[in-house]
Amino acid sequence: MHPDIRFSFAARSPEARLEEAVSLARAIELDICHAAVQPVPRPNPATLLGGGQMDACHALIKVHEAELVILDAILTPVQQRNLEQRLKVKILDRTGLILEIFGARAATSEGRLQVELANLTYQKSRLVRSWTHLERQRGGLGFIGGPGETQIEADRRMIQTRITRVQKKLQSVVRTRSLHRKARQQAPWPVVALVGYTNAGKSTLFNRLTQSEVMAKDMLFATLDPTLRAIKLPGGQKIMLSDTVGFVSDLPTMLVAAFRATLEEVLSADVIIHVRDAAHADSEAQRDDVLQVLTELGVSEKTQFIEVLNKADAMNEAQLSASRSRVARAPIPTVLASALDGTGLDGLLQAVSDVFEAQAGRFRLSIKPEQGDVLNYLHEHGQVLAHNVGDDGKQYVDVLLSQATKGRFKKRFSNKIRRITS
Ligand SMILES: Nc1nc2c(ncn2[C@@H]2O[C@H](COP(=O)(O)OP(=O)(O)O)[C@@H](O)[C@H]2O)c(=O)[nH]1
Numbered sequence: 206m207h208p209d210i211r212f213s214f215a216a217r218s219p220e221a222r223l224e225e226a227v228s229l230a231r232a233i234e235l236d237i238c239h240a241a242v243q244p245v246p247r248p249n250p251a252t253l254l255g256g257g258q259m260d261a262c263h264a265l266i267k268v269h270e271a272e273l274v275i276l277d278a279i280l281t282p283v284q285q286r287n288l289e290q291r292l293k294v295k296i297l298d299r300t301g302l303i304l305e306i307f308g309a310r311a312a313t314s315e316g317r318l319q320v321e322l323a324n325l326t327y328q329k330s331r332l333v334r335s336w337t338h339l340e341r342q343r344g345g346l347g348f349i350g351g352p353g354e355t356q357i358e359a360d361r362r363m364i365q366t367r368i369t370r371v372q373k374k375l376q377s378v379v380r381t382r383s384l385h386r387k388a389r390q391q392a393p394w395p396v397v398a399l400v401g402y403t404n405a406g407k408s409t410l411f412n413r414l415t416q417s418e419v420m421a422k423d424m425l426f427a428t429l430d431p432t433l434r435a436i437k438l439p440g441g442q443k444i445m446l447s448d449t450v451g452f453v454s455d456l457p458t459m460l461v462a463a464f465r466a467t468l469e470e471v472l473s474a475d476v477i478i479h480v481r482d483a484a485h486a487d488s489e490a491q492r493d494d495v496l497q498v499l500t501e502l503g504v505s506e507k508t509q510f511i512e513v514l515n516k517a518d519a520m521n522e523a524q525l526s527a528s529r530s531r532v533a534r535a536p537i538p539t540v541l542a543s544a545l546d547g548t549g550l551d552g553l554l555q556a557v558s559d560v561f562e563a564q565a566g567r568f569r570l571s572i573k574p575e576q577g578d579v580l581n582y583l584h585e586h587g588q589v590l591a592h593n594v595g596d597d598g599k600q601y602v603d604v605l606l607s608q609a610t611k612g613r614f615k616k617r618f619s620n621k622i623r624r625i626t627s
Pocket residue numbers: 228231401402403404405406407408409410451515516517518519542543544545546
């Protein structure tokens with residue numbers, strides 16, 4: 206756990222929080238039929254919501270035939286149970302919602318274990334005082350330590366056993382942390398990861414950039430992981446674009462480790478695109494949080510960053526001119542854009558392309574006639590400048606390879622390559 210991580214949750218308006226909650230719910234592909242701010246001046250200990258609010262909620266559930274209600278609050282186990290009983294739908298509170306998202310997004314084995322651990326801890330906390338168990342006790346023989354109590358104890362022991370098992374596994378996974386780097390080498394093209402706060406516009410950007418690509422549909426991994434897609438840059442270079450779990454304001458402490466672990470996949474990215482909601486009042490504080498966490502995660506110094514000042518369409522004049530001057534003087538490639546209306550996205554793709562070109566080198570290779578796979582790879586992943594067959598039957602290829610591709614190439618074909626010079 207890293208309680209030292211600072212997430213900016215200062216002075217968030219109810220509307221901003223609602224917007225964030227909606228964006229979180231969308232991240233797990235929920236259909237949102239109604240979203241509203243509900244002031245709760247005097248929280249009801251049994252249900253959080255007051256009587257009138259319960260009735261209104263019930264009516265809305267009926268009208269929309271809703272199956273799930275999300276309350277962006279921390280519910281006590283008793284409140285959750287009561288709400289589920291009375292509204293006859295599944296209820297998720299903020300912690301539950303975030304756990305669902307992390308569960309869906311955990312890409313590494315460490316990520317999955319951290320999420321499972323957070324989930325078990327959450328369940329255990331629910332178990333102790335949960336309504337079901339109070340009921341069971343009452344339904345028992347009427348004295349403490351009866352069958353109800355035994356049941357709780359049994360459940361708790363079972364969860365504790367699982368927690369201990371997960372913790373052990375985690376220790377061994379962390380020891381072999383480098384394992385997930387293998388995934389990186391398996392990705393057919395360099396990985397470009399979108400990171401940033403929830404609601405910054407990562408998924409909107411991801412969809413826009415990948416939508417027009419017919420190629421993505423045919424790919425096996427597209428169906429395996431909907432947040433990883435291949436796209437082609439202006440220079441012809443193919444990359445894998447990855448949409449990641451967003452930063453969340455006010456993250457429950459219990460979830461910090463799980464959050465970091467789900468972000469581990471960005472460690473293996475070749476380029477990180479930091480998407481910022483530059484029209485947001487807390488934009489600067491959010492940026493600092495993101496960079497701090499990425500540094501703590503151990504993102505390599507060598508990883509190239511690109512910053513996207515998103516939501517240009519929603520900026521006021523002051524924000525626009527601040528963004529423009531930032532673009533002009535920023536030490537890293539910075540693009541003013543709108544994922545919503547498409548402004549600046551060509552520039553963004555060009556910036557990504559430039560990064561790879563800047564890292565690219567020219568190589569000459571000699572390939573034996575039977576090494577057709579090597580030649581195919583070079584055509585697929587690099588830019589072949591010249592290809593000649595010598596008197597000796599060997600083929601000589603001059604090729605432009607990005608730094609990232611060169612690394613992959615060497616790993617894959619080192620045994621077959623005669624000469625590689627830069
Ligand atoms: N005005 C405006 N809204 C945007 C832009 N990009 C995204 N949004 C909105 O911001 C909200 C969050 O977007 P989403 O892509 O889900 O953000 P994510 O949490 O970073 O993946 C959605 O309501 C989007 O429609 C933009 O460029 N301009």
